[in-house]
Amino acid sequence: MDVLRQFIPYSVRAVLVALVLATTPALAQTKRALIVAIGDYPNETNKNRGNTDWPDINSANDVLLIQGALKRQNFTEIVVLRDAKATREGILAAVDTLIAHSRKGDIVVIHFSSHGQQINDNDSDELDALDEAIVCYGAPSDTTGQFANYDGSQHLRDEDLGEYINRLRTKLGADGDVLLIADACHSGTITRGNDGPFLLRGNKKPMHLANHKTKTAPPVAQKPRPFLAATYNRPASQTGMAPYVVISAARANEVNQECITATKMPAGSLSYAFTRSMTNLRPGETYRLLFNRIVTELLRMGKSQHPEVEGDVDRQLFGGQVVEQQPYYTISEMAENRRQLTIPAGRLEMIYPGTTVRVCPAGTQNPAMETKAVSGTVATGTLFSTTINLAKPLPPGLESEYWVFLQERAFGDLTVRVSLDSLQRPALRQPLQASLAKLPLVKFDRTTPDLQLCQRDSAGFSRVAVKRTSDGTQFGDLIRLDEPGGAERVSLRIQDYVQAKFLQNFNPSYPGIDVRMEILPNKPQSRDANDTTSREPFLQNGLLALPPGWISVRMINAGDLPVYYSVIDIQPDGIVSVIFPRPNTPDTPDQYRLEPKQSLIIPSRVAISAPYGSETFKVLASLEKFDLRNVIKMRERGNLSMRGVNNVLELLFGRAQVMARSSVAETGFPETTIGSFSYPFLIVPKKP
Secondary structure: OHHHHHHOOHHHHHHHHHHHHHHOOOOOOOEEEEEEEOOOOOOHHHHHHOOOOOOOOOHHHHHHHHHHHHHOOOOOEEEEEEHHHOOHHHHHHHHHHHHHHOOOOOEEEEEEEOOEEEEEOOOOOOOOOEEEEEEOOOOOOOOOHHHOOOOOOOEEEHHHHHHHHHHHHHHHOOOOEEEEEEEOOOOOOOOOOOOOOOOEOEOOOOEOOOOOOOOOOOOOOOOOOEOOHHHOOOOHHHHOOOOEEEEEOOEOOOOOEEEEOOOOOEEEHHHHHHHHHHHHOOOOOEHHHHHHHHHHHHHHOOOOOOOEEEEOOOOEHHHHOOOOOOOOEEOOEEOOOOOEEEEOOOHHHOOOOOOEEEEEEOOOOOHHHOOOOEEEEEEEEOOOOEEEEEOOOOOOOOHHHEEEEEEEOOOHHHOEEEEOOOOOOHHHHHHHHHHHOOOOOEEEOOOOOOEEEEEEEEOOEEEEEEEEOOOOOEOOOOEEOOOOOHHHHHHHHHHHHHHHHHHHHOOOOOOOOOEEEEEEEEOOOOOOOOOEOOOOOOEEOOEEEEOOEEEEEEEEEOOOOOEEEEEEEEOOOOOEEEEEOOOOOOOOHHHOEEOOOOEEEOOOOEEEOOOOEEEEEEEEEEOOOOOOHHHHHHHHOOOOOOOOOOOHHHHHHHHHHHHHHOOOOOOOOOOOOEEEEEEEEEEOOOOO
């Protein structure tokens, strides 16, 4: 290149470079998908095709859901393999064709909607001696009758599929992307019996093949693996192949129930949860965040199965090629006059009366630009549903042909009224008012404010105090507005207040979860959490009043279920922190578990100190492990994106912290297996 610089004029070099760039092909990323849907299995009603004893399921409806979700993400090459064509040979041939058509850098989704089953391991690589498998068309459910000598050749084992996936990943290269979704299940110890309207996508027991010697089970119980986990066996970081994620509807030993969608259509629970989770994507989101949303949706449906994810989850969805879709709701009911409708979401998703909406044709990405939209207002609602009155009747069409977008939220009793009257100088008041106006929960009110912003001048500087009107409590230190970020600090202080207000009133319950706590003052000079005073507690206005010092916390599980718990502290000035598990320690959630009827004093003590006033310890308990310290650290770093949160309870708590910043909550607050208990008390000065 140095020789070129010496003998070729700059203008000629520029032309040569332009010609090279023009003739070099760019990396074109095509979005491709293969949807395998087996719902019409050979069974008693189809004896001419052979009886495999698998009940029919609603996989055809899954195709509609998945196709719609992927088309909205600009997937242009979508192949569907249904029923009789989806034999083992047919599926592998379809994957072969997919590999042949794919190019370097393509983004590929493979979705299975079918029955799933465990089957004897054929190469001794499974700890439980069982492979996970897709039940292809024509595969039997057990080895009886005409299938007494069945050898497993019509099942698609995870490891066999994994070899094809690795070929696909190699073809796509490091710039490609693969997502595999398995809406199927197993039922190792859970019966196949169906007590409700939901079909199960699996068999009641593993399949044991004839003349197969089963490997001895391991002496130590192993954690249930994700279904089709063996397909993920070569990390992209070690191979240069396309990164890969597997999302399974249930663990390998669990059933996967079907569900009823908001439009009264039966479908696979994972397919529906995936479709709903794809409605509020933002550029830069990760597979982990997508999986968090799927877990939330399944819990909202009341499903007890445990979806699983494996692979390179902390990377951008679809290789960063996400089409932004504003969140929407489907219509569950519509009045005959078409001027009133109901959506399957309510106060749990922060939808309050007075919220305005736009009803648009299904498929709308930006409701503000939709000319056929019909406006409406939320009239009434429950925790789980909302009734909306429309300004005019909707045009003819099915409920499924319309989506409901939230336009401007009303927040009911979460709204915080702020007075700026004491800020006398416009140079202080106007920038601060502009900053606070961006918070949808803030309303400016001179007469009955919740918070007052008070000006304090000294040493030639103007500072602002954030004070609660009801009792004069000051939230934190004085803030100088003339310093960089001063208005933002005031905004965060008000968000702390809203967060504390929300958490004070957030009291979820779940049958069987009943965790309580007691605060036990320590004896003077004691360092042992069990060394507590037996003196009569000092009460003030009916609340325990504590001076600065050390206390212990006794936890009591009065319920019937084993739970994991965490304790958060809501200070008088609105600051929220996690007490247990202890911050900045190697404590794990396993150390904070209570068996039914168990009572214990937590070995670590808690220091009580100013600010003085009303404080609340709140216990959150769940059937699942969780760690709220992850969310608190993100809040302290100013990271409000919620990426990397991998548990529903963590996600729920995190949304309590970001809701004051968000004009439209992403997916709201899920109904989960969470119980809570609040212990309010007072911190008072020491007596002289």
